[in-house]
Amino acid sequence: MSDNVVALGTLAIGSKESLSAALAAGGCSATGSATGCGSKEKPEDMDPATWAKVKDHPCYSEEAHHYFARMHVSVAPACNIQCNYCNRKYDCSNESRPGVVSERLTPEEAARKVIAVANEVPQLSVLGIAGPGDSAYDWLKTKETFRLVTAQIPDIKLCLSSNGLALPDHLDELVEMNVDHVTITINMIDPEVGAKIYPWIFYNRKRIYGVEASRILHERQMEALDGLVARGILVKVNSVLIPGINDAHLLEVNREVKRRGAFLHNIMPLISAPEHGTHFGLTGQRGPTAAELLAVQEACAGGANLMKHCRQCRADAVGLLGEDRGQEFTLDLVPEAPVYDPAARETYRDWVGAEREDRRAAAEAAQAKTEAAVAASSPKLLVAVTTQGGGRINQHFGHATEFQVFEVDATGVRFAFHRRCDNYCVDGGGADDRLDRVIAALDGIDTVLVAKIGDCPREGLASAGITARDSWAHDYIEPAILALYRERMAQKQAITA
Numbered sequence: 001m002s003d004n005v006v007a008l009g010t011l012a013i014g015s016k017e018s019l020s021a022a023l024a025a026g027g028c029s030a031t032g033s034a035t036g037c038g039s040k041e042k043p044e045d046m047d048p049a050t051w052a053k054v055k056d057h058p059c060y061s062e063e064a065h066h067y068f069a070r071m072h073v074s075v076a077p078a079c080n081i082q083c084n085y086c087n088r089k090y091d092c093s094n095e096s097r098p099g100v101v102s103e104r105l106t107p108e109e110a111a112r113k114v115i116a117v118a119n120e121v122p123q124l125s126v127l128g129i130a131g132p133g134d135s136a137y138d139w140l141k142t143k144e145t146f147r148l149v150t151a152q153i154p155d156i157k158l159c160l161s162s163n164g165l166a167l168p169d170h171l172d173e174l175v176e177m178n179v180d181h182v183t184i185t186i187n188m189i190d191p192e193v194g195a196k197i198y199p200w201i202f203y204n205r206k207r208i209y210g211v212e213a214s215r216i217l218h219e220r221q222m223e224a225l226d227g228l229v230a231r232g233i234l235v236k237v238n239s240v241l242i243p244g245i246n247d248a249h250l251l252e253v254n255r256e257v258k259r260r261g262a263f264l265h266n267i268m269p270l271i272s273a274p275e276h277g278t279h280f281g282l283t284g285q286r287g288p289t290a291a292e293l294l295a296v297q298e299a300c301a302g303g304a305n306l307m308k309h310c311r312q313c314r315a316d317a318v319g320l321l322g323e324d325r326g327q328e329f330t331l332d333l334v335p336e337a338p339v340y341d342p343a344a345r346e347t348y349r350d351w352v353g354a355e356r357e358d359r360r361a362a363a364e365a366a367q368a369k370t371e372a373a374v375a376a377s378s379p380k381l382l383v384a385v386t387t388q389g390g391g392r393i394n395q396h397f398g399h400a401t402e403f404q405v406f407e408v409d410a411t412g413v414r415f416a417f418h419r420r421c422d423n424y425c426v427d428g429g430g431a432d433d434r435l436d437r438v439i440a441a442l443d444g445i446d447t448v449l450v451a452k453i454g455d456c457p458r459e460g461l462a463s464a465g466i467t468a469r470d471s472w473a474h475d476y477i478e479p480a481i482l483a484l485y486r487e488r489m490a491q492k493q494a495i496t497a
Contacts, residue, residue, distance in 0.1 A: 050263075053180050053234055056125040056349075057157055058321050060181060060234060060264060062309045062415050065321045066389045067352045069123040070159075072130050073110035074103065074316045075141045079133035080202045081163050081217065084279040085240060085270055102316055102326065104132065107141055109331060111148035116334035117318055118153055119341055121325070122348035126181075128159040131315040136162040136170055146177055152340045157181065161238070165201060165217055167224035175231050182228050183266075184221055185238045188246055189256050191215040196245050199279075222260065229261035236264040236307065241288050241296055242280070243270070251299055258304035265304035269293050294417065308417050309404075320389050322402055322418070359391050359476050366479035367412055374489045380409040381488060382416060383481050384448040394474050397453035400438075405445060406477065408485045413478045439464045449480055 046054075058065035105113065118124050127149055129135040135142045146158050161183040174182065188194040194214025201213040208216060228235050237257045239250055246253075254265050270287040272280040279285075288296075297306055309321065319325040384403040386395040400421065407416040421441035435457055442448060446466055451473040458468050472480035 049232075050234070053157075054263075057159075057181060058126065059159070059183075059307070060236065062307075063356075063391075064125075065309055066387075066391045067123065067355075068125040069121055069320045070126040070128055070317065071114060071117055071121075071124055071319075072128045072315050072317045073105055073113065073145060074132050075105050075107055075110050075145045076129055076131055076135045076138035077104055077133045078138040079131070079163075080137040080165050081134070081213075082199045082201075083163075084197055084199065084285070085242070085272060085281075087277040087279075087281075103330060105331070107144040107148055110145045111152070112336075112338060113329055113331065113334055114149050114156075115152060115338040115340045117329050118156070118345065119338060120329075121319065122344040123320060124156070124345065126157045126159050128161065130161040130183075134163050134166065135160040136164075136166040139166065139170055143173065143177065146179070150178070153342075155342075159183070161185070162224075163217070164221035164224045165203060166220075168220055168227060171224070171227040171231060174228070174233060179233065181234050181236070183236045183238055184224060185240070186221050186225075186253060186257060187240050187242070188214065188249060189218060189222075189253055190249060191218055193246050193249050194218060197240075197242065225257065225260050225262060234263040235261070236266055237262045237304070238266045238268060240270050241267055241293055243286060243288050243292060245285075247288065247292070247296055250296055251303070254300040254303035262304050264307045265300070266307035267293065267297055267300070290417075290419070309415060322389075355390070359478070362476050363413070363478040363482075366482040370410060370412075370482045370486055373486050374410045376410050378410050378489050380407055381447075381485055382407055382445050383484060384419070384442055384445045385477055385481075386448065386450045387477065391476050391478075392474055393449050393472055393477060393480055394451050397448070397450040397457060397468060400450075403441065403445075403448065404477075406481055408481050413481050435460050439466065442466055447484065449477075449484065 054060040054064070056064055056068050058068045058070050114127055127146075129142050129145065142160060149156060150158070158177065158179040159181040160179065162185070164184040164186065167182070167184065187197050191211045191214035194217060195211045198214055198217060200207050200209045201217055202208075203213075203216055203220075225235055225237070235257075237253075239246075239253055241247055241250060250267060254267075257265055270280065270285070272278060272285050272287050274281045297308065300306060314324060314326070316326050317324050318329055382405055384405050385393055386397055386400040387393055387404055388395045402421060403419045405416045405419060407414050419441045421438045439461065442461075442464075448461070448466060448468050449472055450468055450470050452470055453468050461468050469484065472483065
């Protein structure tokens with residue numbers, strides 16, 4: 001495959017013709033699936049209405065996050081609860097960190113910014129409001145922002161995140177506004193557990209404390225979840241994993257939200273560094289290790305479908321998951337009165353449809369070869385990939401700030417989790433201490449597939465027992481991993497023969 005691959009994370013195309021030419025230049029690369037997405041055709045176990053809602057939503061479909069971007073606008077600063085993992089000084093602190101923003105916007109400023117981004121980022125498919133306070137509590141700003149944006153970009157998906165306390169007051173309005181994705185943060189269903197997480201809530205013009213506050217919050221969250229599901233709105237539940245407080249309890253949360261019809265459950269690690277100034281951070285409450293997070297997720301198997309590709313985004317994030325282009329679109333950098341041009345986004349969607357079909361066909365062919373060559377009882381393998389998206393292995397090892405990890409066996413390839421890492425290489429120059437942190441991020445994984453890697457980092461990885469391969473540079477992820485798996489199983493069979 002040609003090395004002339006267009007990076008979707010940097011596409012800024014001003015016309016339909018130039019975008020078509022760029023995509024035709026050699027493919028695209030954008031910086032286990034909750035939906036089973038793999039092509040523009042819907043999965044067999046999903047009804048067409050649900051498929052239409054999730055196929056282009058990067059948070060609700062692991063497959064879609066390779067192709068489509070989200071944008072959060074920070075128009076809702078007011079909040080009606082206090083969380084022990086939140087510091088108002090830093091806004092709300094739970095998505096790298098959620099609630100963190102560089103600038104707060106009026107609805108008019110937000111609409112101006114969305115139009116500017118849509119013109120420059122053809123992957124944009126979702127507009128979300130996640131604070132920096134609570135989007136349902138600061139409702140008038142949320143509603144006006146959605147109204148202004150959809151008046152000019154009617155096909156953009158609308159999404160909001162909320163703690164759920166004020167959500168029951170706006171359920172019918174959400175339907176009228178065509179909001180079909182809502183995220184509720186639900187950290188407990190037992191108010192005794194909740195009292196350890198939430199010091200107080202503000203409800204019915206009163207501040208309420210302790211277990212009573214958590215009881216009210218829980219009841220309102222369940223009312224919101226039930227009401228949204230009854231109205232056909234897809235609900236993703238976010239839960240913050242807090243060791244020693246709700247880690248075991250999250251299994252009960254998972255079962256309950258599944259019973260009530262939640263579409264996805266996203267179990268996220270607590271972020272509690274002391275420098276963030278949160279109550280948990282200042283009192284020494286630690287976040288979970290990667291192994292602890294994975295153990296809770298695995299314990300929830302059979303419950304609500306789990307989202308494992310979450311990046312805990314900021315409340316002003318712009319771009320594909322795993323990247324943030326927000327600083328390219330601060331108010332001082334966007335036009336005063338941008339005019340929306342749909343051509344680039346339309347062309348991009350056409351390309352994605354064809355690319356999904358090509359990727360699906362390549363994966364099916366590779367899977368058939370694997371089933372014919374590998375015994376069904378062959379062991380599983382974890383493989384890390386450096387990717388900027390597009391479903392391809394298309395990123396230089398030294399430029400990676402995260403690794404996507406896939407599980408493969410004779411039955412196929414499934415997304416498992418992602419691992420964050422510091423960027424150890426700048427313009428090809430390495431630093432040993434940064435490479436050490438990358439090696440730590442790859443703990444438990446013996447192979448990483450990359451688009452390119454230098455001799456020094458390759459040797460450094462090898463000394464740590466990690467093999468780096470660039471044999472499938474710019475190929476689709478699934479066929480490449482299956483090819484590696486066949487190779488490994490053949491080697492193993494030859495050794496034991």
